[in-house]
Amino acid sequence: MTEILLSVKNLKKYFPVKQGFLIKRTVAEIKAVDDVSFDIEKGKTFALVGESGCGKTTVARTVLKLTNPTEGQIFFENTDISKFGYSELLPFRRKMQIVFQDPMSSLNPRMTIGQIVTEPMIFHKVARTKQEAYDRAKSLMEMVGLKAFHLDRYPHQFSGGQRQRIAIARAIAIEPEFLILDEPTSSLDVSVQAQIINLFLDFQERFRFSYLFISHNLGLVRFISHTVGIMYLGKIVELGETDEVFEEPLHPYSMALLSATPIPDPKVERSRQRIILKGGVPSPISRPSGCFFNPRCPYKMEICEKVYPEFRKVSENRWVACHLVK
Amino acid sequence: MKEPILSVRNLRTYFYTEDGIVKAVDGVDFDVFQGETLGIVGESGCGKSVTSLSILRILDEKGRIVEGSIVFDNVDLTKISEESMRKIRGKDIAMIFQEPMVALNPVFTIGEQIVEAIVLHQKVDETTAKKMAVDLLRKVGIPEPEKRVDEYPHELSGGMRQRAMIAMALSCKPKILIADEPTTALDVTIQAQIMELMKQLQREYGMAIILITHDMGVIAENADRVVVMYAGKAVEYTDVKTLFNDPKHPYTWGLLHAIPRLDIEQTRLYNIPGIVPNPLKFPTGCKFHPRCEFAEEKCKSEEPELKEVVNGHLVRCFFWEKVEQAKKKEAGDKQ
Numbered sequence: 001m002t003e004i005l006l007s008v009k010n011l012k013k014y015f016p017v018k019q020g021f022l023i024k025r026t027v028a029e030i031k032a033v034d035d036v037s038f039d040i041e042k043g044k045t046f047a048l049v050g051e052s053g054c055g056k057t058t059v060a061r062t063v064l065k066l067t068n069p070t071e072g073q074i075f076f077e078n079t080d081i082s083k084f085g086y087s088e089l090l091p092f093r094r095k096m097q098i099v100f101q102d103p104m105s106s107l108n109p110r111m112t113i114g115q116i117v118t119e120p121m122i123f124h125k126v127a128r129t130k131q132e133a134y135d136r137a138k139s140l141m142e143m144v145g146l147k148a149f150h151l152d153r154y155p156h157q158f159s160g161g162q163r164q165r166i167a168i169a170r171a172i173a174i175e176p177e178f179l180i181l182d183e184p185t186s187s188l189d190v191s192v193q194a195q196i197i198n199l200f201l202d203f204q205e206r207f208r209f210s211y212l213f214i215s216h217n218l219g220l221v222r223f224i225s226h227t228v229g230i231m232y233l234g235k236i237v238e239l240g241e242t243d244e245v246f247e248e249p250l251h252p253y254s255m256a257l258l259s260a261t262p263i264p265d266p267k268v269e270r271s272r273q274r275i276i277l278k279g280g281v282p283s284p285i286s287r288p289s290g291c292f293f294n295p296r297c298p299y300k301m302e303i304c305e306k307v308y309p310e311f312r313k314v315s316e317n318r319w320v321a322c323h324l325v326k
Numbered sequence: 327m328k329e330p331i332l333s334v335r336n337l338r339t340y341f342y343t344e345d346g347i348v349k350a351v352d353g354v355d356f357d358v359f360q361g362e363t364l365g366i367v368g369e370s371g372c373g374k375s376v377t378s379l380s381i382l383r384i385l386d387e388k389g390r391i392v393e394g395s396i397v398f399d400n401v402d403l404t405k406i407s408e409e410s411m412r413k414i415r416g417k418d419i420a421m422i423f424q425e426p427m428v429a430l431n432p433v434f435t436i437g438e439q440i441v442e443a444i445v446l447h448q449k450v451d452e453t454t455a456k457k458m459a460v461d462l463l464r465k466v467g468i469p470e471p472e473k474r475v476d477e478y479p480h481e482l483s484g485g486m487r488q489r490a491m492i493a494m495a496l497s498c499k500p501k502i503l504i505a506d507e508p509t510t511a512l513d514v515t516i517q518a519q520i521m522e523l524m525k526q527l528q529r530e531y532g533m534a535i536i537l538i539t540h541d542m543g544v545i546a547e548n549a550d551r552v553v554v555m556y557a558g559k560a561v562e563y564t565d566v567k568t569l570f571n572d573p574k575h576p577y578t579w580g581l582l583h584a585i586p587r588l589d590i591e592q593t594r595l596y597n598i599p600g601i602v603p604n605p606l607k608f609p610t611g612c613k614f615h616p617r618c619e620f621a622e623e624k625c626k627s628e629e630p631e632l633k634e635v636v637n638g639h640l641v642r643c644f645f646w647e648k649v650e651q652a653k654k655k656e657a658g659d660k661q
């Protein structure tokens with residue numbers, strides 16, 4: 001039996017684009033997230049990948065209700081939290097956490113690491129006393145490869161990768177059932193990355209944690225995720241089991257994206273064929289008509305300029321939005 | 327013989343904290359040549375960023391360069407006045423920071439910030455500078471830069487912020503660009519585009535790049551030479567092909583094993599056993615010995631030097647020949 005922890009239905013998040021010197025007028029809209037739907041099973045990892053600016057972080061922030069959705073539903077354990085206010089959300093907050101892409105901006109520079117890591121434990125009453133929280137913080141530091149004495153220092157005294165691990169320690173401190181990891185290991189070298197990723201896997205095995213994993217590192221995405229959604233300009237264009245999508249991508253954008261990843265071996269790397277996409281990166285402010293990918297698509301047909309393809313189920317575990325795919 | 331544009335010798339940078347002395351950088355040597363890319367790799371916390379902050383002399387008040395020299399254009403940057411240093415920063419040597427929000431000011435639009443950088447170092451008026459800013463944003467792959475230029479950092483995606491900062495660093499055509507994890511928040515397509523842009527500037531006017539990254543794929547593709555750092559020290563220094571085909575330091579060898587790959591199926595990621603040593607209490611002898619499968623008694627008490635073991639290949643290890651044997655064995659096992 002599969003158990004769905006999070007179900008996102010037709011999620012939209014639009015931002016106004018304002019211009020003008022004194023009187024700011026809304027001149028356009030950025031459809032950062034535009035009709036996105038996906039499910040995350042309990043104990044499983046769903047990955048979101050796609051070009052910079054395609055809306056991944058906005059999906060994450062909206063799902064956690066750090067910003068309100070423009071439209072759509074967010075079911076967490078079968079409860080629609082999309083319209084909940086602060087107090088209704090509180091019991092859910094304890095179950096979901098996020099590790100942000102840019103750790104420096106999410107760590108309060110005036111707090112010590114000890115305060116940063118213990119605060120959520122005390123707020124959510126996971127630890128009964130300050131001492132208990134502090135003891136847990138010590139073991140959390142070890143888990144992420146840092147030391148207990150680091151708790152007395154301030155964020156600016158750490159390296160980029162160390163700060164990222166502090167953000168991870170804070171997020172896992174309250175043992176959330178659902179954890180959003182937005183480029184959680186982007187500043188980590190491969191060896192520490194392996195340690196952290198293995199830690200996430202341990203939590204998943206032991207406590208059935210579910211993850212929404214956002215990363216540009218496709219090697220890592222393949223390794224850690226069970227299902228994957230490929231995003232392009234605010235929409236998911238392909239969704240399926242990770243292994244299947246990586247072995248046989250169906251959407252032309254997925255094909256290009258997967259072929260562009262460098263392979264860490266100069267011999268293989270410098271002799272390999274890649275699909276390099278033509279055309280400039282499109283803008284989410286004025287998206288092309290029809291399929292958004294059509295100006296860069298090597299298989300473009302007439303219909304692609306006119307109609308946005310329906311996102312439909314094409315096989316047991318695969319959804320694709322492309323006119324080509326039967 | 328080519329002359330290096332930047333020569334770092336025996337650099338040591340320490341932080342004098344309440345808990346003791348943090349030896350963040352403790353013996354780093356490398357050369358950077360015009361038009362070339364030097365890669366710096368190594369574990370989180372090994373001193374890569376502090377090395378670059380030392381070159382620009384932007385350490386926080388507790389940090390000090392205690393030994394060594396950093397020679398740029400025949401002057402030792404560790405010796406010159408703060409005022410002379412200010413003229414070099416951003417103009418001759420520019421930096422792309424690991425975390426964009428450190429470099430970007432949240433209360434100004436990205437356009438205002440790039441314009442300020444341009445006007446500071448070049449003789450152009452603001453209108454021209456603004457045009458240049460838009461142009462740069464286009465070059466780093468930001469769509470509709472005319473609109474984006476008036477946005478605040480928080481209105482951009484993580485990768486766009488990173489590119490805005492790259493645009494700012496490139497705005498004055500520096501002689502040396504220090505790029506600290508420049509493409510971590512970027513997808514591979516844009517990553518390739520940014521690296522291509524940097525290479526183009528390299529070809530056009532010989533900009534040199536110091537590329538700090540933990541992504542061995544990016545190193546494989548872009549670096550000419552590579553320094554591998556461990557616990558504040560350079561442990562291996564050679565050209566990129568040799569590093570991948572013939573690593574000689576046990577740490578480098580382990581590092582190359584820990585990479586997740588798209589082209590191979592794996593169930594668990596390899597990681598080098600043990601943890602990164604505490605910079606307040608480094609182990610005696612070779613800093614890597616507690617984690618090294620080849621270590622002997624000698625490694626516990628004596629510190630090896632960074633030595634040339636074959637032509638142009640520097641290694642800080644007494645027993646690098648053991649790695650050779652292990653490599654041969656591994657190659658044999660595969661067959």
Ligand SMILES: Nc1ncnc2c1ncn2[C@@H]1O[C@H](COP(=O)(O)OP(=O)(O)OP(=O)(O)O)[C@@H](O)[C@H]1O
Pocket residue numbers: 015016030032051052053054055056057058059101284480481482483484485486511512513
């Ligand atoms: N607070 C905001 N105000 C206005 N626009 C925003 C805001 N947050 C995000 N956007 C816009 O929404 C779009 C999607 O941004 P988002 O941060 O979700 O991208 P992303 O997929 O996470 O990209 P990256 O890989 O670069 O982090 C971008 O065009 C961005 O400029």
Ligand SMILES: Nc1ncnc2c1ncn2[C@@H]1O[C@H](COP(=O)(O)OP(=O)(O)OP(=O)(O)O)[C@@H](O)[C@H]1O
Pocket residue numbers: 156157158159160161162187188189341343348349350351368369370371372373374375376377386388389424605
């Ligand atoms: N301002 C500071 N005060 C005290 N210690 C510091 C300070 N800045 C850095 N350090 C310490 O110096 C060491 C080297 O840090 P550095 O930022 O150079 O690492 P790095 O190699 O860039 O790592 P990463 O890959 O995680 O960015 C770390 O142990 C760090 O904690």
Ligand SMILES: [Mg+2]
Pocket residue numbers: 056057058101182483484485
């Ligand atoms: Mg993002």
Ligand SMILES: [Mg+2]
Pocket residue numbers: 159160161374375376424506
């Ligand atoms: Mg760093």
